[in-house]
Amino acid sequence: MRERLLMALEVDHVRRSFGSVPAVRDVDFSVESGTTFGLLGPNGAGKTTTMRMILGILVPDGGAVRWGGKLVDRTSRRHFGYLPEERGLYGKLKVKEQIIYFARLHGLRSADAAEKADRWIADLDLTQYAERPCGELSKGNQQKVQVACAAAHDPELLVLDEPFSGLDPVNAQTVYDKLVALRKNGTALVLSSHQMWQLETLCERFCIIAEGTVRAAGTLASLRATWPTRTIVVQPDDRKLRDVLASVNDARVLPSQSGELRASVPGDTDFAALLRELVAAAPVTRFEPLEPSLEEIYRRAITAGA
Amino acid sequence: MFADLGLVFVAEFVRRIRSRPFMIGTGIGVLMIGVFAVLPALMERGVSNSSNHIGVGGASAVRAQAEKLLGADDFTIVDVDTAPSNVTRQFLKEHDNIAGLVMVEKAEHGLRAIAYADDPGTFPVERVARDLSTLNIALGTGIPTQLVAHLRAIRIDVRGVGGRFDSATRAEATRGVTLFLVFILYLITLLNSQMLMASVAEEKTSRIAELLVASISPSALLSGKVLATGLAGILQLVIWSLTELFVGTKAGAIENFQTLVNAITPEIVVVFLIFFVVGFLEYSLLFAAAASLISRTEDLGSFTLPLVLPVISAFVIAQFALEAPNSQTVVVTSFIPLLSPFVMFTRFMVATIPLWQVGVAVLLNVAALAVIAPFAGKLYRVGLLLYGRTPKLSQIWAVLRS
Numbered sequence: 001m002r003e004r005l006l007m008a009l010e011v012d013h014v015r016r017s018f019g020s021v022p023a024v025r026d027v028d029f030s031v032e033s034g035t036t037f038g039l040l041g042p043n044g045a046g047k048t049t050t051m052r053m054i055l056g057i058l059v060p061d062g063g064a065v066r067w068g069g070k071l072v073d074r075t076s077r078r079h080f081g082y083l084p085e086e087r088g089l090y091g092k093l094k095v096k097e098q099i100i101y102f103a104r105l106h107g108l109r110s111a112d113a114a115e116k117a118d119r120w121i122a123d124l125d126l127t128q129y130a131e132r133p134c135g136e137l138s139k140g141n142q143q144k145v146q147v148a149c150a151a152a153h154d155p156e157l158l159v160l161d162e163p164f165s166g167l168d169p170v171n172a173q174t175v176y177d178k179l180v181a182l183r184k185n186g187t188a189l190v191l192s193s194h195q196m197w198q199l200e201t202l203c204e205r206f207c208i209i210a211e212g213t214v215r216a217a218g219t220l221a222s223l224r225a226t227w228p229t230r231t232i233v234v235q236p237d238d239r240k241l242r243d244v245l246a247s248v249n250d251a252r253v254l255p256s257q258s259g260e261l262r263a264s265v266p267g268d269t270d271f272a273a274l275l276r277e278l279v280a281a282a283p284v285t286r287f288e289p290l291e292p293s294l295e296e297i298y299r300r301a302i303t304a305g306a
Numbered sequence: 307m308f309a310d311l312g313l314v315f316v317a318e319f320v321r322r323i324r325s326r327p328f329m330i331g332t333g334i335g336v337l338m339i340g341v342f343a344v345l346p347a348l349m350e351r352g353v354s355n356s357s358n359h360i361g362v363g364g365a366s367a368v369r370a371q372a373e374k375l376l377g378a379d380d381f382t383i384v385d386v387d388t389a390p391s392n393v394t395r396q397f398l399k400e401h402d403n404i405a406g407l408v409m410v411e412k413a414e415h416g417l418r419a420i421a422y423a424d425d426p427g428t429f430p431v432e433r434v435a436r437d438l439s440t441l442n443i444a445l446g447t448g449i450p451t452q453l454v455a456h457l458r459a460i461r462i463d464v465r466g467v468g469g470r471f472d473s474a475t476r477a478e479a480t481r482g483v484t485l486f487l488v489f490i491l492y493l494i495t496l497l498n499s500q501m502l503m504a505s506v507a508e509e510k511t512s513r514i515a516e517l518l519v520a521s522i523s524p525s526a527l528l529s530g531k532v533l534a535t536g537l538a539g540i541l542q543l544v545i546w547s548l549t550e551l552f553v554g555t556k557a558g559a560i561e562n563f564q565t566l567v568n569a570i571t572p573e574i575v576v577v578f579l580i581f582f583v584v585g586f587l588e589y590s591l592l593f594a595a596a597a598s599l600i601s602r603t604e605d606l607g608s609f610t611l612p613l614v615l616p617v618i619s620a621f622v623i624a625q626f627a628l629e630a631p632n633s634q635t636v637v638v639t640s641f642i643p644l645l646s647p648f649v650m651f652t653r654f655m656v657a658t659i660p661l662w663q664v665g666v667a668v669l670l671n672v673a674a675l676a677v678i679a680p681f682a683g684k685l686y687r688v689g690l691l692l693y694g695r696t697p698k699l700s701q702i703w704a705v706l707r708s
Contacts, residue, residue, distance in 0.1 A: 088512040
């Protein structure tokens with residue numbers, strides 16, 4: 001594997017205020033190379049400020065940002081890529097020129113930048129627009145050009161704020177595939193998005209922040225492990241089965257839906273033992289403990305601290 | 307740092323010279339130079355073709371004397387002994403389309419004249435009186451006309467005593483060159499600083515700036531942009547100077563063009579370039595820093611005005627300096643950064659001033675740049691990420707102090 005796999009991003013208890021307004025109070029997480037990290041939070045939570053501190057655009061008031069164990073400096077920033085939430089392109093510059101310019105700003109030589117630009121243009125289905133000014137492109141195609149500008153230099157760390165916004169499902173999949181390819185190649189990805197389903201499938205680890213502090217962090221499994229309850233789905237909707245579910249400590253039987261029983265039980269319930277009890281009481285055609293979705297975890301994390 | 311600066315410089319320069327405002331601005335400059343060079347000659351030709359000539363009539367003996375003493379460029383001798391009872395516009399038209407008729411006759415002590423004019427308000431009474439004074443002397447004293455004509459022409463050889471100009475012609479030519487260079491400096495500073503301002507505002511409002519400062523330092527970005535704009539300005543200077551050269555030599559529209567060219571010495575070029583560079587850097591840095599505070603391009607106008615005022619003031623004071631280079635106000639302003647690139651350069655051109663004054667003015671400008679550059683750099687760095695409402699002065703000050 002490439003050397004970059006040894007590197008990692010460490011966001012070490014950073015904080016940042018603007019005047020008397022604290023934007024980030026205490027955010028702490030780390031990202032391994034070749035993995036995808038989801039940074040979640042409501043509007044105004046401090047995500048953009050955190051991203052700007054990672055990229056060195058803003059200097060933290062406290063704490064530190066390290067890459068490969070060293071404080072982020074101009075040299076390491078050369079190997080970072082950034083897609084901000086608010087998009088910006090030179091409207092009169094042609095697509096290929098634009099990608100080459102940003103690749104060169106990240107240290108690529110002219111010929112290499114042109115080669116990378118051609119590859120990204122082809123991969124993102126932008127060939128027919130390569131020689132057209134960006135201002136003439138549709139919003140979705142401009143978005144793809146932005147992604148190419150952020151990643152054409154093959155960055156070691158790529159920070160993307162809402163990378164899928166404005167994209168139709170086909171283009172979103174194209175960008176998604178490119179991000180997966182980058183990750184396979186060893187790039188560490190830090191993503192922020194309000195589209196939870198995409199993050200859930202793309203990210204290995206998450207950090208949920210609100211009001212400038214970390215509310216929850218970890219892998220999806222570890223976040224789920226902290227979830228206090230599980231929803232059990234049982235079929236058929238039988239009175240004996242309902243009684244068994246109701247007998248579980250702290251359980252709450254939920255209103256029945258289309259011939260199935262639902263009950264909220266504590267997260268540490270012994271599901272194997274429960275299934276045995278149910279089978280002993282009556283025939284069971286379905287038994288499924290439902291894991292909480294990322295969106296549910298997110299909502300709970302945000303509201304819990306409010 | 308320098309590689310980044312170079313990249314931004316090249317990209318910005320290419321974008322700038324390809325941009326419509328640059329092309330239109332340069333084209334208008336070329337047009338203006340052409341028009342201003344050719345216009346005086348055209349106007350003069352037009353005027354002389356129509357109504358500038360004054361007709362002179364009177365008794366034949368007096369007319370004969372007048373013909374010898376009055377210049378044919380300005381006067382036409384009209385073959386009339388006495389004025390008609392009613393001098394009409396038609397009468398003037400029929401006599402070589404003259405602008406007016408002056409009937410002269412010998413009086414007791416010299417000359418008596420009555421003028422008939424198509425438009426009495428524009429009749430050049432003073433000039434005609436001055437020109438007729440020789441005829442007045444000839445008629446009043448009886449001195450032979452030839453002698454009066456000979457005595458009329460006085461050649462004054464003006465010689466400088468400060469060692470700067472060896473002749474009045476050279477001094478006049480230098481004034482012409484000064485006017486041209488100061489105007490060019492004014493035009494380039496104003497046009498390019500505003501273009502730079504628009505470029506910074508575009509990058510900020512379209513959020514490209516955030517992408518740029520994620521890759522390179524804001525100082526490299528600002529320096530690259532300012533230098534590219536400066537080079538675009540120098541390119542305009544070269545284009546306009548070549549236009550002037552063409553108009554002057556090929557088109558032959560500018561009188562005494564060779565004298566004007568000869569007035570430009572190497573030291574003038576050096577001093578002009580020094581003041582051009584420091585002046586341009588001062589203004590462009592301030593314009594760029596101000597533009598970084600704008601969140602909407604509609605706000606450009608309100609930010610431009612306070613910065614344009616010093617440029618206009620400097621240009622106006624430079625015009626005063628052409629006439630009175632050693633007046634107290636001019637001398638004081640010639641040391642004030644932002645103003646001195648215009649005013650001190652004008653004083654250097656048209657007056658004999660000690661070189662130390664030029665040196666001090668340059669040093670003061672360099673010192674001002676040493677203050678303006680970090681100030682503008684910090685404002686630019688902070689301003690690029692300030693979105694939403696345009697910040698108040700107190701907020702800007704707080705950010706700068708932080």
